[in-house]
Amino acid sequence: MKPTTFAYPCGQKFVGRGQSLQSYVPVIANRFRVGRGYNDTTTNAPSFFDPAQVLAIDMDMKSLDDLRPALELALQQGSWLVLVGHDIGPERARQTTLTQSIEGLAHFANDNGIWIDTVDRVASHILSG
Numbered sequence: 001m002k003p004t005t006f007a008y009p010c011g012q013k014f015v016g017r018g019q020s021l022q023s024y025v026p027v028i029a030n031r032f033r034v035g036r037g038y039n040d041t042t043t044n045a046p047s048f049f050d051p052a053q054v055l056a057i058d059m060d061m062k063s064l065d066d067l068r069p070a071l072e073l074a075l076q077q078g079s080w081l082v083l084v085g086h087d088i089g090p091e092r093a094r095q096t097t098l099t100q101s102i103e104g105l106a107h108f109a110n111d112n113g114i115w116i117d118t119v120d121r122v123a124s125h126i127l128s129g
Contacts, residue, residue, distance in 0.1 A: 013053065029052035035052040046078070060094075071108060
């Protein structure tokens with residue numbers, strides 16, 4: 001099966017340095033349905049987002065309370081929130097998403113009727129509408 005999504009390593013969308021710096025977003029846009037960023041600061045508006053540069057918020061080492069402003073903004077605006085994490089564990093550690101945060105997110109989503117799915121499925125749904 002051909003991959004349909006691409007995760008920009010560490011959210012970096014450029015290669016080179018100085019005057020030779022170039023974006024490889026067009027390459028990703030040509031080869032994948034979705035290019036997912038990392039360490040962004042906001043949500044994606046379904047009516048206006050770039051599938052080659054989907055914004056994503058880091059959730060490593062963050063509690064549900066830390067994530068709540070982004071969750072509430074997404075609910076308020078009807079926007080698409082992408083959360084990115086690495087390892088999963090019970091204790092705060094570098095590049096670790098807290099188990100209790102995932103559990104809290106699941107309850108929050110259930111209580112608020114939020115759809116949780118893969119980046120590819122959500123993007124496909126939005127793009128087909």
